[in-house]
Amino acid sequence: MCLDVIITLLKIAIVFGFVLNVAAILSWAERKQSAVMQDRIGANRADVLGFRIFGLFHPIADTIKMLTKEDWVPPAGDAFIHTLAPFLALFTALVVFAVIPFGDTLHIAGRDIPLQIADLNVGILFIVAFGGLGFYSVVLAGWSSENKYSLLGSIRAAAQLISYELALGLSIVGVVMAYGSIELDDIVRGQGQYVLGVIPYWGIVAQPLGFILFFTAAMAETKRVPFDLPESESEIIGYFTEYSGMKFGAFWMGEFIEVISVAGVVTALYFGGWQIPFLSNQGIFIPGLFTIPLPHLLVVLLQVSAFGLKVLFFCWFMLLVRWTLPRFRYDQLMAFGWKFMVPLALVNIVVTGLIKYVF
Amino acid sequence: MKIVGHNLTTKESFYFFEIAKGLWITSRHFIYNMYFHIAHLLGKYPEVPAAVTVQYPEEKVPLSRRWRGRHRINARPDGSPRCVACMLCETVCPVQCIHIVAGEHPDPAIEKYPVSFEIDVTRCCWCGMCEEACPVDALYMDTGKSPEPGFSREDLLYRKEQLVKEMPLPGCQRSLNAPGQGPMEANPLGL
Numbered sequence: 001m002c003l004d005v006i007i008t009l010l011k012i013a014i015v016f017g018f019v020l021n022v023a024a025i026l027s028w029a030e031r032k033q034s035a036v037m038q039d040r041i042g043a044n045r046a047d048v049l050g051f052r053i054f055g056l057f058h059p060i061a062d063t064i065k066m067l068t069k070e071d072w073v074p075p076a077g078d079a080f081i082h083t084l085a086p087f088l089a090l091f092t093a094l095v096v097f098a099v100i101p102f103g104d105t106l107h108i109a110g111r112d113i114p115l116q117i118a119d120l121n122v123g124i125l126f127i128v129a130f131g132g133l134g135f136y137s138v139v140l141a142g143w144s145s146e147n148k149y150s151l152l153g154s155i156r157a158a159a160q161l162i163s164y165e166l167a168l169g170l171s172i173v174g175v176v177m178a179y180g181s182i183e184l185d186d187i188v189r190g191q192g193q194y195v196l197g198v199i200p201y202w203g204i205v206a207q208p209l210g211f212i213l214f215f216t217a218a219m220a221e222t223k224r225v226p227f228d229l230p231e232s233e234s235e236i237i238g239y240f241t242e243y244s245g246m247k248f249g250a251f252w253m254g255e256f257i258e259v260i261s262v263a264g265v266v267t268a269l270y271f272g273g274w275q276i277p278f279l280s281n282q283g284i285f286i287p288g289l290f291t292i293p294l295p296h297l298l299v300v301l302l303q304v305s306a307f308g309l310k311v312l313f314f315c316w317f318m319l320l321v322r323w324t325l326p327r328f329r330y331d332q333l334m335a336f337g338w339k340f341m342v343p344l345a346l347v348n349i350v351v352t353g354l355i356k357y358v359f
Numbered sequence: 360m361k362i363v364g365h366n367l368t369t370k371e372s373f374y375f376f377e378i379a380k381g382l383w384i385t386s387r388h389f390i391y392n393m394y395f396h397i398a399h400l401l402g403k404y405p406e407v408p409a410a411v412t413v414q415y416p417e418e419k420v421p422l423s424r425r426w427r428g429r430h431r432i433n434a435r436p437d438g439s440p441r442c443v444a445c446m447l448c449e450t451v452c453p454v455q456c457i458h459i460v461a462g463e464h465p466d467p468a469i470e471k472y473p474v475s476f477e478i479d480v481t482r483c484c485w486c487g488m489c490e491e492a493c494p495v496d497a498l499y500m501d502t503g504k505s506p507e508p509g510f511s512r513e514d515l516l517y518r519k520e521q522l523v524k525e526m527p528l529p530g531c532q533r534s535l536n537a538p539g540q541g542p543m544e545a546n547p548l549g550l
């Protein structure tokens with residue numbers, strides 16, 4: 001019993017340690033990657049004792065700056081809710097990782113340890129539900145600021161999030177139909193099969209259209225360019241205008257954590273989670289030809305790092321998209337969501353159903 | 360006004376291919392620049408730049424001879440400012456950041472001198488009109504320096520005593536008289 005608690009705490013420490021550190025590094029990567037893409041150099045000035053290590057001290061410098069800045073609550077606003085909103089933003093983004101499996105079951109010293117913090121049997125619904133709870137942070141932030149522009153920003157955000165949540169949910173239905181389960185663990189295991197014996201049956205193979213829809217909708221959920229109307233730092237006033245110091249920092253970090261969460265969900269649903277093609281519990285195998293046995297621990301280690309690498313790849317890809325595309329206009333955003341994404345997601349479900357019925 | 364519209368072609372209206380094209384452009388820049396960044400770290404191809412950035416305080420681009428930098432006041436051979444407090448610069452300044460208090464000069468040929476002369480660089484827009492307006496070869500912006508940051512507004516108020524000590528950037532001097540020396544006659548008005 002005691003050992004179970006320790007193991008769970010250890011898993012939480014590992015997963016959240018990974019997520020929070022990657023979130024901090026993403027704030028650095030975003031600056032550097034955008035700089036390299038635009039033929040610039042990017043933030044490189046923060047130094048400790050003359051060492052700059054490519055600007056890697058900037059996340060630390062940012063944190064110190066945010067923590068020491070004045071924390072201002074608008075006098076007319078609601079102080080409690082104003083404080084609650086950024087925590088909610090962080091929490092809802094972070095908690096999604098609790099149900100994402102990051103490795104196969106680990107057999108060690110006669111114990112079976114599933115490498116997943118909470119094996120909930122409602123897996124996907126949990127993710128969608130907490131993605132939905134994320135609205136509250138936005139709406140509460142705008143409302144409690146007692147600033148009409150913040151309120152307008154949060155209304156824009158709510159409208160956008162609700163529209164895209166629909167497409168998001170509908171595109172997940174395709175995956176659920178393809179693998180016949182809403183437990184993430186089962187879905188990832190289902191992706192270990194092979195089509196025609198050689199092509200790994202990953203979500204992207206089973207649901208190519210579903211993947212594009214899900215990824216687009218999920219990017220809209222992260223509220224980043226090209227879907228950054230809720231905040232639009234360059235001109236329209238966004239929902240966290242009245243935030244300063246670390247509360248602003250919480251929104252800022254929450255956004256990066258959301259990016260990682262989306263990368264994690266996309267990996268688990270569409271890119272095989274921890275699966276590596278042609279690597280099973282027995283070792284490397286080429287179907288019908290040969291098998292190279294590998295020790296269990298090594299296999300699990302490889303799979304966990306494969307999951308990590310896939311997540312990092314999608315983080316990188318989302319930064320790439322963020323620094324490539326311009327922002328949608330608001331009417332285009334709504335039209336795109338309702339007239340394009342939702343019908344396509346419905347078509348995707350029907351086609352998936354037909355294919356399931358025929359085969 | 361003529362609005363030039365562009366109707367999306369069928370292929371463009373799918374967004375997907377256009378997005379892929381855009382991603383390829385940015386990725387191409389990323390890969391190219393990353394390749395040279397890494398090559399520079401390994402000491403290869405130092406002549407091919409990986410970024411257009413000039414690391415400013417350490418590296419500087421050469422200034423044009425007409426570049427307008429921080430102000431200075433030319434000095435007479437005795438070290439006093441050449442300014443005769445005619446107020447032309449104060450009048451012409453579009454943001455009214457020059458403040459001069461005039462006093463009577465003991466030399467009747469000179470008539471007036473600035474008792475105090477302040478330029479508030481927090482407001483200066485570096486238009487150079489004061490330099491053009493000055494009739495007596497006194498006010499110049501050829502120091503080649505940028506304004507330095509300060510911790511108070513007081514730090515960013517440049518006074519006569521400081522301005523008269525500034526020197527022109529060698530090669531960029533625009534005044535007829537070198538500061539602090541040279542024949543008085545070279546002054547356009549003989550002052």
Ligand code: SF4
Nearest residue numbers: 452483484486487489
């Ligand atoms: S440069 Fe222009 S703004 Fe600045 S002091 Fe001279 S006249 Fe005024």
Ligand code: SF4
Nearest residue numbers: 442443445446448493
């Ligand atoms: S225009 Fe020249 S002489 Fe006249 S007040 Fe200004 S600096 Fe002095």
